[in-house]
Structures are given as C-alpha cells and as structure tokens.
Amino acid sequence: MTYSVTVRDHMMIAHSLAGEAFGPAQRLHGATYVVDATFRAPALDADGVVVDIGRAADALHGILAALSYRNLDEEPEFAGVNTTTERLCSVIAERLVLAVRTDGLGGGGVSGIVVTMRESHIAWASFEVEL
C-alpha cells in the first residue's frame, strides 16, 4: 500500500557526452528535460497528504534552477563523468533525498523518491531510490 505525489518542472542545459557510442551527441549540444519528481509514502499525514505539494515543487524548482541554463561540461561537480539523462536523474533524486532528510520535506513520512526526466517525445530515463 503506497501513496505517491508527483510534481513536474523542467530545465534546459548544454553538454556533450564522451564515448563513441554517443555518435553525434559527442558534440556540444543541449536538451530540455521535463522532470517529474515522485514522493512515495506508506501513509498520509494529518493533512491527508504525502508531502506539502507547494514545498515539494519549490524543492524541485530550486534543485533544477541550480543546474539550468548552464553548460554542464564546465561544472566542476560533473568533471570526468557523462551527464547522461539517467545520471542526472540520480543527481536530482539524491538532492531531493537531502531535502527530505535535512529540510524535513514530507515530515518524516517519505519512503521513496523517483525522478523521471523526459529528454524528447521518444526517450526518457528515471532513477528510483528507497529511503
């Protein structure tokens, strides 16, 4: 028995991907990611929610704003790793975990987080973690 709430936002970045397998995506290009952050819980709180949806949306927006409108190839935190969609999902999910653990988002009730990033109408990735 699991409840979940999802909020959607987006970010636009530039990057390149290293490795022959990426073909033309080895060149500097970019992407819009439509980002869905899902918060899971086994029960609702006293207000009847999994998480305050306004605070959840703000937390996601803050995390995306710190990444948005940047060339990820030049961000020190991504030095030496490919900023693939699946990796970015885990980066954003880990930051949401932090918001849950240290900022009290969800008031202790959140048991899992899923981040899905849609990079086009025909491809997306996700990362799912239990707390």
Add this chain to the structure above:
Amino acid sequence: MTYSVTVRDHMMIAHSLAGEAFGPAQRLHGATYVVDATFRAPALDADGVVVDIGRAADALHGILAALSYRNLDEEPEFAGVNTTTERLCSVIAERLVLAVRTDGLGGGGVSGIVVTMRESHIAWASFEVEL
C-alpha cells in the same frame, strides 16, 4: 512477471482543503481529475486478458459518476477529512478492489490495483494496493 491493463476516465468536483499548508486552496475551488485505473495480474486468463476492458472501464466510470459534479465538502463520507488527490486515489482504488472482490471483475486473477489522478499538467498522485 506482471501484466497490467489501464483505463482512463475523468471527474470534475468542487472542494476545499483545510490547513494552512494549502494556502489559497483552503477556499472553495474545484478540479478535473483525469483518472487512470491499472489492474495487475501475474497471468492472463483464457481470453488472453488481465481483465475485461469494457467491464473495467464501466466499473471505473460508475465509481467516478458517483463522485462527479459534486461539492465534496458536503458529502457525508468525506466529513472531517481532506479530499486531497492522494486520498481520492485511495478511495477510488478501494472501490475498485471491491469490484474485483465482490463483482468478480478480473475473474479472480487481479493481484494489484493502482489509481493515478492527474489534477493538472504539473501535478498528480497515485495509490497502489496489492490484493
């Protein structure tokens, strides 16, 4: 190994949400919920389906019709609780469980139900239960 079938319908209701966290949503307002009901099963029946899709759609439609075009603040069954999206998901899921258990929807094969309600293009909730 899990099969699933999902049918989509919608409902439109009025309500208000009690609690400071809800901000302007404490006022009477309303929502369209696009509702997805998913039926899961470990195997297909003799017809090759999880559930008769016509009967599943009818069951969902009947449940939604009983809630639609109403002010949920005035419905006795919701007295004292917030009709948040996540709670409404569980209300609808429990009624589908009943349809599975007592009306024979799915012919005994259904092992789980998920209800997802989309309240806008940027927010949705779900409730998932195993049978």
Add this chain to the structure above:
Amino acid sequence: MTYSVTVRDHMMIAHSLAGEAFGPAQRLHGATYVVDATFRAPALDADGVVVDIGRAADALHGILAALSYRNLDEEPEFAGVNTTTERLCSVIAERLVLAVRTDGLGGGGVSGIVVTMRESHIAWASFEVEL
C-alpha cells in the same frame, strides 16, 4: 506569414452551470483548466521574439491567479452568465489584449491572441481574437 509563441499555465475553480442542457454540471462542481495563451505577430522584434516569454508567462499567471481557487458563482463579474470554458477563454483573452495594449506586452507587434483551455483529456475550448 505569422509567428506565434504559446505559454501554458493552469487554474482550478469551482462553479455551476445554469440550464437544463448542462445536466449534472448544474450542480456546484469544479475544474482544472490547463490554459494555453498564444501571441501572434507578423514579424519578430529586434531580440528575435514575438513577445518576451517571461513577461508573457507572468501576464498569464497574474490573470489566472486572480481567478484561481475561487467559486466563480460568487464572483460579481460573472453574475448572470455561465462561466463555460469558451466564455472563460474570452475573459482571459480580453485581459491579455489589455496587457498587450496598455502594458506594452509584445512591444506593439502582437496581431492576435488565442486562449485555449483544456478542461479534461477529452474536451477543450478556445477563443481567438485579432488586434
């Protein structure tokens, strides 16, 4: 030869509709409207845009915020008229026209506005006006 830019936002309201034709929608209920505002122009400005997309989104958001989380049946401006989706489209469009004409949104280049409001996954309405 026409350029256009569209921004999407949403609002949630309660209302009822008077007239037998509306059936159960004569009862107090509500809706989420996903609202698309389109600005048309025959040419781009010096920045290469139809309208500053940030200002367009802000204008739409402000107009929707003034209507959101309300029971439209109790708003004096809608006394005696049905707040159907098509009428709400024209209300929002007229306010966008005002933003174009008096606030300088679009810098004089906007030649038309379209507002589309999606009330569910199976129904929407729009209003289109030339300036």
Add this chain to the structure above:
Amino acid sequence: MTYSVTVRDHMMIAHSLAGEAFGPAQRLHGATYVVDATFRAPALDADGVVVDIGRAADALHGILAALSYRNLDEEPEFAGVNTTTERLCSVIAERLVLAVRTDGLGGGGVSGIVVTMRESHIAWASFEVEL
C-alpha cells in the same frame, strides 16, 4: 536503487479478437500501438548509461517492424491465441529479453524490462519481467 531508460516507437496492425467479451472487436479491425520499452539496471555502465539508447531503439524498431503492417490473424505464431494488447506486450518484451541475453544489449547490466503499449488515449497495457 534502480535506473531505467525508456524508448518509444509504434506499430500498426490488423487483427480480430475471439470471445464474446470482446463485442465488436471480434470483427477484423486494427490498432496503432505506441510502444514504450523500458530497460532497468541497478547501476550505470562505464559510459554512464543503462543501455546504449541507439542500440535499444534499433532493437525495439526491428522487433516492431517484424510485426507492423500485418494482419496478425494470419501470422502462424499467433494461431489460436488472442493478440490482446497485454499479450503483445509480453511478446515484445520476450524478444527484448533475447536481445539483452544473446545480442549483448545492455552489456550484462539489464535487470528488468517493461513494455507498455498504448492502444488509444484511454487504454494501455504493460508487461514487466525481471531478468
């Protein structure tokens, strides 16, 4: 902790469904299936991906091309079974499992596959298998 990558493609087929429960769908008709193939893995490979997305898309496309633009009622492999959406999901998933196991798609890291087929805006099915 699970990563996933999904690619989308589609196929168009004719078929009929045997059994009274199918009503008018017992007649020869057809469908467009928008097909989502999801690959899951507990970790990323050295390139930072779950699976080479180009190879995944090609594998899915090849599997769909072998079924597309056909009358499934006349295909020997479907003799005596109903080609329901849920069954077609499992057929495609099993072929993707083969691509993972024998063609090396995913380089040994793929731990699960999900195939979802959308047959209209109000109905879809899926099949999920662990490797």
Add this chain to the structure above:
Amino acid sequence: MTYSVTVRDHMMIAHSLAGEAFGPAQRLHGATYVVDATFRAPALDADGVVVDIGRAADALHGILAALSYRNLDEEPEFAGVNTTTERLCSVIAERLVLAVRTDGLGGGGVSGIVVTMRESHIAWASFEVEL
C-alpha cells in the same frame, strides 16, 4: 473573433492503402485514430456555449461507431478510394456538417468544423471546412 469547442473520441479500424508510395502499408493493417472534432462559432448562444458539448460528443461518437471495428477495405462507401487519414478526416467532418445542418447541432451558430485524427505519436491529419 472566433470561439471553438473540441471533443475527443477514438476509433480502431483495419484497412490497406493502394499505391507504391505506401510501402508496407499496402498490406492489410490497421490503426487507432484519436479523433478531435472542433466546432467554431463567431458568438456564444444564450447558454454561453458554442455547442451543447454532450450532444457534440454524442454526434461524434455515433459517427465513429459506424466506422469502428471494421475492415474499411470491405465497406462499399470506400470502394476505389484510399482511406488515408486525411480522407477519413473529411468523411467525419462532412457527417458532422450534416449533424449541424439537419439535426440542429449548435443551434444554427456553427460556422466551421475541423476534424483532426492522430494515427500515432508522430503523425496526424486534419480537415477544416467552413459552413
């Protein structure tokens, strides 16, 4: 200044397309068409609508039901013509025009009809006619 209202429904058919340009679609196959019917009017009626949305949805549903779950290659009305998406749009639009003209749908106010048929996530067609 134009108002419009759109309702969505769908149909599933089998057919083949004659002509080398159609490649594999020359074989018998099928499609799901998600069908959007738009009614346009220069003004709203006394109820504040372009058309009674319930009657519009019923009119569309009846037209689609007469075509659904059939092999269009065997329907006398389509003998000798290709039932391409764009042609089917015009067939459905002409029947809606009839509903407007002879059944009084829209009460005399409808000035135009558009039918859009989505045959997959990457292709659609439409037909637009003024009354």
Add this chain to the structure above:
Amino acid sequence: MTYSVTVRDHMMIAHSLAGEAFGPAQRLHGATYVVDATFRAPALDADGVVVDIGRAADALHGILAALSYRNLDEEPEFAGVNTTTERLCSVIAERLVLAVRTDGLGGGGVSGIVVTMRESHIAWASFEVEL
C-alpha cells in the same frame, strides 16, 4: 476547405540568447525541440494524400539532422541573430518550402506550411507561411 498532414520529429542543440530580456538564457545552454511540420492543401492527390508522409518525414528529418547536436552559436548561418524558438521555426519552414518547391514534395499541391517547435511542456512557438 483545407486538408493537412503533420509529422513530428525532434532535435537537440546548444545555444545562448543575446539580450537582457533573456535573463539566465544568456548563458550557453540547450534545448530539445519537438518539431511538428504541417503541410496544407486545398485538395488530395490521386493517392488520397496531401503529401507522401514518408517523404515528408524524411524531408523534416534531413533538415533537423543538419541542425542537431550542434552549438548554434558557432554556426555561421546564425551569426548575429538570436536562435529563438520562433526564429528556428521559420528557418525550418523555409527549408520545407524549398523541399516543396524544388524537390517536388507534395507534387505541387501544398498551399501552406506550419512548423511548431515545443521547447518544454509549458512553451512552444510556431511559424506559418502560405505558398
């Protein structure tokens, strides 16, 4: 009386936008554009189509491939202009016009072209030209 056919594809690019109005988008970033190309015609050809959909999709794909996975800031053809979504729409539309005029796409019947580029779930632009 107008028929139309639309095909969808996408491209991913990096770029920056010059001008204070663009705020953080003045930094190098990128976008996925989901691109819809619409071909309009007053009548169908002998095959019953507006345009050979396979050739239309190929023409669009070729135009997008020439722009994809690039940093548009470094492309000589865009020197000194902002590659806003609305401008990119017109660039792609003009190339489709060329395909219609010089490559015979549409066999002389195409009377208009519309290109719509979706840059996120909340913003898109389009360019429409008559031939």
